[in-house]
Amino acid sequence: MRTQGEMGRSVSFYTLGCRLNQSETAVLRSSFEANGYRLTDSPDDIVVINTCTVTEKGDAEAKKIVNKVVRENPRASIALIGCQAQTQKDRLASLPNVKWIVGNAAKMDLVTIVSERQAQHKPYIVVPDIQQEPFTIPITGKYYGRNRANIKIQDGCDCFCSFCEIPYARGKPRSREFEDILKEARILVEAGYKELVLTGINIGKYKYKNYTLVDVIDALEQIDGLCRIRISSIEFTTIQKTLIKKIAGSEKLCRYLHIPLQSADDTILSLMRREYKFDEFRSFIEYVNNTVDGICIGIDIMAGFPAETDEIFHRSFERIKELKVSYFHVFSYSKRFFAESKNFPSEVPDSIIHIRSRMLREIGIYKRRLFYDSFLGKHQKVLFERKKEGLWTGLTDNYIRVKVSSKQDLTNKILNVTLVARKDSYMIGKIKEN
Numbered sequence: 001m002r003t004q005g006e007m008g009r010s011v012s013f014y015t016l017g018c019r020l021n022q023s024e025t026a027v028l029r030s031s032f033e034a035n036g037y038r039l040t041d042s043p044d045d046i047v048v049i050n051t052c053t054v055t056e057k058g059d060a061e062a063k064k065i066v067n068k069v070v071r072e073n074p075r076a077s078i079a080l081i082g083c084q085a086q087t088q089k090d091r092l093a094s095l096p097n098v099k100w101i102v103g104n105a106a107k108m109d110l111v112t113i114v115s116e117r118q119a120q121h122k123p124y125i126v127v128p129d130i131q132q133e134p135f136t137i138p139i140t141g142k143y144y145g146r147n148r149a150n151i152k153i154q155d156g157c158d159c160f161c162s163f164c165e166i167p168y169a170r171g172k173p174r175s176r177e178f179e180d181i182l183k184e185a186r187i188l189v190e191a192g193y194k195e196l197v198l199t200g201i202n203i204g205k206y207k208y209k210n211y212t213l214v215d216v217i218d219a220l221e222q223i224d225g226l227c228r229i230r231i232s233s234i235e236f237t238t239i240q241k242t243l244i245k246k247i248a249g250s251e252k253l254c255r256y257l258h259i260p261l262q263s264a265d266d267t268i269l270s271l272m273r274r275e276y277k278f279d280e281f282r283s284f285i286e287y288v289n290n291t292v293d294g295i296c297i298g299i300d301i302m303a304g305f306p307a308e309t310d311e312i313f314h315r316s317f318e319r320i321k322e323l324k325v326s327y328f329h330v331f332s333y334s335k336r337f338f339a340e341s342k343n344f345p346s347e348v349p350d351s352i353i354h355i356r357s358r359m360l361r362e363i364g365i366y367k368r369r370l371f372y373d374s375f376l377g378k379h380q381k382v383l384f385e386r387k388k389e390g391l392w393t394g395l396t397d398n399y400i401r402v403k404v405s406s407k408q409d410l411t412n413k414i415l416n417v418t419l420v421a422r423k424d425s426y427m428i429g430k431i432k433e434n
Helices: 021-033 056-072 083-087 107-116 166-170 180-188 214-222 241-249 266-271 278-291 310-322 352-372
Strands: 012-017 046-051 075-082 098-101 124-126 149-153 196-199 228-231 256-262 296-303 327-332 381-388 391-396 399-402 414-422 425-432
Touching: 012 021, 021 046, 021 107, 021 149, 021 196, 046 083, 046 107, 056 075, 056 083, 056 241, 075 083, 075 107, 098 107, 107 124, 149 180, 180 196, 180 214, 196 214, 196 266, 214 228, 214 241, 228 256, 228 399, 241 256, 241 278, 266 310, 278 296, 327 352, 352 414, 381 399, 399 414
Parallel strands: 012 046, 046 075, 075 098, 098 124, 149 196, 196 228, 256 296, 296 327, 399 425
Antiparallel strands: 381 391, 381 414, 391 399, 414 425
16 A cells, blocks of 8 residues: 555656557556656656667667756656666666666556665666567556557567567567457547557567457457557568558558668678568569559668678669658667677778768658658648647648648647648648638
């Protein structure tokens, strides 16, 4: 039984990395609130940092936030949870004010751990092994100030790409129980969310009993009041043509795919242990574009993987320029402790990686502009989120950021908008006022 004093304690959250982390943080916020904690936006009594370890930058960002919190509130007690906690618990234990280090298998129990272990003089470390079994999520996350909600359907990966340590941080693939997904989805829709984003580490591998990802989508489409279903990042090797055909014919499934490519060179793809060749990926992109009118396709590209010579990079660069995609996420290669590639020879100097990353980002910006320009003068449905700097902002189903001027309150409304101009990162729309 917690005391009245404990019931008044406050907690704030920082989330690094992917949508899955965002989804899990939302659940933790709800869990702490249900247990009497006051949620704040600034560091107060307890600060939870949901960490990422995909890149070296993610590692550094967690340390940076810890130092920032300590400067702003030297009395704060910090919980470091998630992927970095899973793989680097000993290193994190030396950071100031860290009271709890909780890995992925235990982080959903964080409120209990924090409540029962507040008197620790040294960090309380909970990093159990991650079991490969179906899971449920007992409480629904709250997404404050948003009208799109992430819903976790899967966790873990067994691809073991040579540059990646996510299988060590997240464990092997496991799926959420089918009915538990639908239960949370109904609660979120009843709370007013019109778009649900399906999240996980490798969601194309969703498998619970005989249910697949397409079965999850089929069931979600039957929920009254749910207007949009969006698939987050998904591996090319797990996408069935039935899913692409479903995107083409569905009224709710968004015309959107984000597919990691990593390199457009077969030599590098082989060293990365990616299970495809570039021509296979390119053919698939052509099929998707020919099947789904107006689809937005995003890709991940890595710059500077070991053995990426100038010749290889420029060949890959030219291929990517020709690929019919809508935008890039560019990652600069960095060594990961558990990743096989940390021992690869022929490292690319950081200065060269920086130049290559910049070149790829510039092409990514160009690709986005071309995609936006293809919709000039066209009508698109926009789910509006909020008013910022005098303009209402929202997203089309195919991931175009749109801003409009309106005297109406457009919060959480889906309206037909004419796209009349393109800026660098968004489009200007016009709606018909009453």
